Amino acid sequence: MSEAIPYTVDARPDTGLNNVKIGIWLFLASEVMLFGALFAAYILLRVGADEWPVGSEILNVPLATLNTVVLISSSVTMVMAWASLIRKDFGKYRLYMGLTILCALGFLVIKYIEYSSKIHHGYLPETNTFLAIYFTLTGLHGLHVVGGAAMNAYLWGPGAKMWKTAPQQFINRVEASGLFWHFVDLVWIFLFPVLYLL
Amino acid sequence: MADHSHEHHPELGFWRKYVFSVDHKVIGIQYAITGLLFLLMGFCLMMLMRWQLAYPGEALPILGSLFGEDKMPGGIMLPEFYNQLGAMHGTIMVFLGVVPLAVGGFGNYVVPLQIGAPDMAFPRLNMMSYWVYLMGGLVMVASFFVPGGAAQSGWTSYPPLANIASSGQTFWLLGMVLLITSSLFGAVNFITTIIQLRADGLTFFKLPFFVWAQFVTAFLLLLAFPPLEAAGFMQLMDRLMDTSFFMPSGLVVSGEVLQNSGGGSPLLWQHLFWFLAHPEVYVLILPALGIVAEVIANNTRKPLWGYKSLVYSVIFLGFMSFIVWAHHMFITGMGSFMNAFFQTTTMIISIPSVIILTALIFSLWGGSIRFNTPMLFAVAFLPMFGIGGLTGLPLGLSASDIHLHDTYYVIAHFHYVVAPGTIFGLFAGIYYWYPKATGRMMNETLGKIHFWGSLICMNGIFLPMFVQGMAGMQRRLYDGGSIYAHAQETLDLHLMIGVSAWLMAIFQIPFIINFFLSLKKGKAVSENPWHATTLEWAAPSPPPHGNFATEPVVYGNPYEYSVPGADKDYSPQFEPTQTTPPPGEAEAQPAGG
Numbered sequence: 001m002s003e004a005i006p007y008t009v010d011a012r013p014d015t016g017l018n019n020v021k022i023g024i025w026l027f028l029a030s031e032v033m034l035f036g037a038l039f040a041a042y043i044l045l046r047v048g049a050d051e052w053p054v055g056s057e058i059l060n061v062p063l064a065t066l067n068t069v070v071l072i073s074s075s076v077t078m079v080m081a082w083a084s085l086i087r088k089d090f091g092k093y094r095l096y097m098g099l100t101i102l103c104a105l106g107f108l109v110i111k112y113i114e115y116s117s118k119i120h121h122g123y124l125p126e127t128n129t130f131l132a133i134y135f136t137l138t139g140l141h142g143l144h145v146v147g148g149a150a151m152n153a154y155l156w157g158p159g160a161k162m163w164k165t166a167p168q169q170f171i172n173r174v175e176a177s178g179l180f181w182h183f184v185d186l187v188w189i190f191l192f193p194v195l196y197l198l
Numbered sequence: 199m200a201d202h203s204h205e206h207h208p209e210l211g212f213w214r215k216y217v218f219s220v221d222h223k224v225i226g227i228q229y230a231i232t233g234l235l236f237l238l239m240g241f242c243l244m245m246l247m248r249w250q251l252a253y254p255g256e257a258l259p260i261l262g263s264l265f266g267e268d269k270m271p272g273g274i275m276l277p278e279f280y281n282q283l284g285a286m287h288g289t290i291m292v293f294l295g296v297v298p299l300a301v302g303g304f305g306n307y308v309v310p311l312q313i314g315a316p317d318m319a320f321p322r323l324n325m326m327s328y329w330v331y332l333m334g335g336l337v338m339v340a341s342f343f344v345p346g347g348a349a350q351s352g353w354t355s356y357p358p359l360a361n362i363a364s365s366g367q368t369f370w371l372l373g374m375v376l377l378i379t380s381s382l383f384g385a386v387n388f389i390t391t392i393i394q395l396r397a398d399g400l401t402f403f404k405l406p407f408f409v410w411a412q413f414v415t416a417f418l419l420l421l422a423f424p425p426l427e428a429a430g431f432m433q434l435m436d437r438l439m440d441t442s443f444f445m446p447s448g449l450v451v452s453g454e455v456l457q458n459s460g461g462g463s464p465l466l467w468q469h470l471f472w473f474l475a476h477p478e479v480y481v482l483i484l485p486a487l488g489i490v491a492e493v494i495a496n497n498t499r500k501p502l503w504g505y506k507s508l509v510y511s512v513i514f515l516g517f518m519s520f521i522v523w524a525h526h527m528f529i530t531g532m533g534s535f536m537n538a539f540f541q542t543t544t545m546i547i548s549i550p551s552v553i554i555l556t557a558l559i560f561s562l563w564g565g566s567i568r569f570n571t572p573m574l575f576a577v578a579f580l581p582m583f584g585i586g587g588l589t590g591l592p593l594g595l596s597a598s599d600i601h602l603h604d605t606y607y608v609i610a611h612f613h614y615v616v617a618p619g620t621i622f623g624l625f626a627g628i629y630y631w632y633p634k635a636t637g638r639m640m641n642e643t644l645g646k647i648h649f650w651g652s653l654i655c656m657n658g659i660f661l662p663m664f665v666q667g668m669a670g671m672q673r674r675l676y677d678g679g680s681i682y683a684h685a686q687e688t689l690d691l692h693l694m695i696g697v698s699a700w701l702m703a704i705f706q707i708p709f710i711i712n713f714f715l716s717l718k719k720g721k722a723v724s725e726n727p728w729h730a731t732t733l734e735w736a737a738p739s740p741p742p743h744g745n746f747a748t749e750p751v752v753y754g755n756p757y758e759y760s761v762p763g764a765d766k767d768y769s770p771q772f773e774p775t776q777t778t779p780p781p782g783e784a785e786a787q788p789a790g791g
Contacts, residue, residue: 012394019319019394026386030424037425037470041432041443044469049461125439129461132441136432 009168024176028183035187038140042133042194053130055196058123060114064196067110068188074103075185078152078178085171090163097156097174100181104149111142134195141191144184151177210743220321221743225328226307227635230628232332233299237621239339240290241706243283245699250275251678252696269347280676281350282342282366288353289370292482293377294335296620300485301381301419302331304627305388305412307635311734311741312406314397314750314772319390327383334376341369352674354471357444357464361436362451368437371430378427381419388416397733399752403509404771406732406756407495407502410509411488414516415481422477422520429470436462443467465530472523480519482616484512486579486623487554493576493626494558496730498565499767501757504557511550511557518547528596529603537596544594551587555580571645575626578653579619586614589664604674607667610660618656625652625709633727637739638720644712651705658698662691729768732756736772 011018046052077099084092118124118131125135155174162170210219219225249258255274262273269279310318318324341348346364349355360367392413396405405413432443440458444467447460495502502508524532524540559580567573589611592598602608625648632640666688671679678692679685726735733752737745750772758769 015393017394019390022390022393023320023386026389026420027382030382030385030420033421034424034428037428037473038432040425041428041466041470044463044466045443045461048463125435125441126459128459129442132435132439132443132459135439136435136441136443140431 007166007169009166009172018172020172020176024179028179031183035137035140035190038133038137039190039194042137045129045133049129053128055130055134055198058131059134059196060117061196063110063114064192067107068192070103070106070110071185071188074100074107075182077103078181082171082174082178085163085167085174088167090160093163093174094156094160097152101149101152101156104145104152107145108142108149111138111145137191137195141184141187144187148177148181148184152181218325220317220325222306222310222318222321222324223635223741223745225324226303226305228328229298229306229331230303232328232335233295233297233303236290236335237295237299238706240287240295241703243287243290245703246275247280247283247287248692248696248699250280250676251692254677254680275676277676278347278350281352281674282348284674285349285352285355285370286338286342289338289349289373291616292353292478293374294331294338296482296616296624297381297478298331299624300482300620301388301412301415302328302384304408304485304489304624304631305384305415308627308631308734309388309409309412310391310395311634311737311745312409312732313392313395313400314733314736314746314752315391315395316744316746318387319394320387323383324387327380327387330376330383331380334373334380337369337376338373341366341373344369354475355433355467356471357433357436357467358446358449360433360467361444362456368434371434371437375427375430375434378423378430381423385416385419385423388412389420392416397750397752400733400771403506404752404755406488407491407505407508407512408485408488410512411484411491414512415484418477418481418484418516418519422474422481425470426474429467429474432470433467465527468527468530469524472526473520476523476526477516477519479612479615480515482620483583484515486620486627487512487558489623489627489630490576490579491558491561492730492732493572493630494561495757495759496630496728497568497570497573497576498562499568499759500561500565501755501759502557503560503563504553505755505757508554508557511553515547515550515554518543518550522547522594525594525596525599528599534596541594541596545591548587548591548594555584555587570629571640571642571649572626572630574646574649575622575629578649579622579626582614582618582622582656586611586616586619589614601670602667604672605667606663606671606673609673610663610667613660613663617660618653622652622656625649628713630728631734632716633720633723634734634737634739634741636717636720638716638722639727640716640720641712644708644715648705648709648712651708652702655698655702655705659695659702662688662695666691726770729766731758731768731770733772735770 008018015022077096081093081096081100084090084096123131125132155170155177159173160170162173215221216224219228246258246261257273258270258275259273262270262275265279269276306318306324310316338348344365346366348366349360349370350363351360351367355367355370392405392409432441435441436443436445442458442460442462444464445456445458445460445462446464447458449456449458449460491502491508522540522543524536525544528537528540562577567577569577589607593602593608593611629640629645632638666679666685667673669685669688671682671685671688675682678689680689723739725737725739727739728735731754733750734741736750738747751774752771753774754769754771756771758764758771760767761769
């Protein structure tokens with residue numbers, strides 16, 4: 001396939017940025033609007049509700065705390081993966097990226113345990129508006145975790161071939177994937193207090 | 199500035215070249231053709247509605263039998279089917295017709311050429327955005343064939359009605375999620391392309407106005423659509439998982455209290471919907487404004503009057519469009535403080551629109567105007583958009599909106615903005631860039647028949663609606679208000695509107711013939727048939743994959759026409775001959791003023 005534009009790894013001098021970085025930041029801006037709308041909906045529904053359950057009484061706070069730790073750790077390993085590439089240590093990259101993916105899977109497993117115990121106790125989205133927004137927000141966030149993990153798995157496995165052919169482009173890809181991953185973490189850092197603690 | 203490759207590109211196979219192409223020009227044409235087909239489809243839905251309104255309760259001859267007993271028993275249209283036509287007409291025209299044509303079509307084709315880039319920044323993402331759009335469109339259209347038919351709750355899909363509507367509404371929501379995803383890909387691509395791939399010397403204040411319009415439009419798409427996507431997810435949850443985000447407690451439907459968990463707010467949907475849908479109005483109009491500016495500058499042979507004020511206005515317009523959404527909700531009982539706030543911001547947003555329109559009108563002053571077909575459409579755009587804009591003011595003021603809300607007046611107002619406004623702008627663009635895309639001119643005689651017929655019929659359709667609306671005719675009645683005493687005096691106008699609509703259809707035939715005939719029979723042209731100044735005219739017609747033979751370099755401002763002392767009446771941006779005054783000075787005084 002012929003590409004009209006060869007990929008440019010260097011930043012454009014007058015903007016100081018490369019294409020991928022602008023692209024991923026714009027995408028994240030739109031994600032902020034997406035989750036922002038859901039958080040706004042949460043506020044509006046809660047303000048207008050006659051009664052609103054206390055999250056910590058229905059939801060499992062210790063499990064969610066554990067999940068918070070898992071997810072924040074994965075952000076750290078993500079940065080380490082990228083930094084290893086900068087230091088040209090591909091083995092370390094594989095290790096840290098692998099840990100990031102494992103953390104993501106761990107998060108999903110814990111989330112699954114939470115979900116199934118909710119459903120087991122008859123706490124369904126249709127039970128009340130609090131659980132509806134809980135399942136919508138955490139569900140959408142969970143889909144983002146799945147997406148980020150899939151992207152990282154690609155960059156760990158078949159996508160890593162690029163390290164041989166176009167190392168700088170590969171580093172840029174890992175960086176963009178990392179920015180997305182930090183965003184997913186950040187959303188969870190908002191979700192955790194809003195749903196579980198407040 | 200990016201490393202452009204100008205080596206020979208290997209010949210591509212048919213599928214890669216025309217179907218799954220990553221070339222922005224092919225994708226632009228795919229978008230444009232698909233968008234035009236959807237426009238035609240939305241137009242046909244409208245003609246069925248107009249038949250029903252002109253002859254309520256009478257059988258539709260010949261065609262009526264085609265639709266089957268569940269939609270038109272004995273050829274007589276059921277109210278449910280009328281509602282489907284209404285909802286789908288709005289959705290198809292806005293989300294599947296005008297936006298894909300204006301942004302996906304013109305934006306994709308013209309923007310990289312006008313900034314001197316070989317392609318978009320992310321070519322494969324570009325291809326994906328087209329195919330996701332097409333999938334969304336097919337899901338929408340497929341909803342006509344599910345049990346219960348397509349969405350029926352208007353293009354706004356207000357709950358609680360939309361929550362309990364038939365399964366077509368689920369298709370509508372899925373289609374919207376796909377369309378929003380597609381426009382998100384497009385927006386990321388456009389902004390990155392415009393920031394990163396400008397040619398050497400092309401600073402932001404040397405960009406053609408069309409690029410600016412697309413730039414602001416892309417930001418609106420990027421930031422305004424996700425809230426509707428969130429709302430779409432929530433409505434899907436309501437419909438499929440029995441949640442009640444938009445369902446209040448104790449709702450009575452058909453005499454029975456609905457069993458839902460309750461506690462939701464129907465107004466929440468309206469807030470999220472209009473937070474998208476007001477900026478969406480500018481997504482429709484801004485590309486058209488950009489096209490009109492290009493065509494007017496070219497055909498008056500003068501620099502655009504007040505280029506810088508146009509640019510600042512369009513940026514301000516984009517910013518303000520995010521804080522006016524609730525002027526669609528004056529009668530929902532938000533309270534007078536909120537009404538006052540949104541009324542004020544709405545009045546403020548009219549200022550940049552007026553500046554843009556005024557600058558375009560001033561651009562005509564003292565020019566030796568060439569009245570070719572694109573110019574006719576561009577000039578007609580000005581008063582049509584003017585009528586649409588000015589009639590919006592009474593709707594933006596909460597007191598007068600109480601009377602006019604949800605009447606035919608509203609329909610007339612926004613159609614003046616979108617139909618003879620935006621779509622005329624898009625027609626101007628089609629006639630203007632057709633020679634660039636195909637290497638041949640469109641036929642002027644057919645073009646002028648198309649223009650004059652459309653101009654007269656458009657006004658025949660929409661002008662009477664102001665009268666009907668002020669008389670109090672409600673907008674979504676399937677019998678056109680014939681059972682209401684207060685509407686009786688204006689019922690005759692339905693017939694006039696209907697006849698105008700069918701004549702309008704006939705006057706599109708010359709355009710369709712022209713579009714295809716000129717591919718083979720049109721006059722062959724070189725790269726710059728209009729003697730224009732912007733960068734796209736430096737590329738061959740049609741441009742090859744990779745666009746420019748040599749990487750273009752920009753020397754001057756975008757609209758250097760009739761420069762004193764120059765040897766011809768236009769000095770293209772890509773030619774170093776002109777003496778370049780600093781931006782902002784050349785256009786400060788109207789020539790001949």
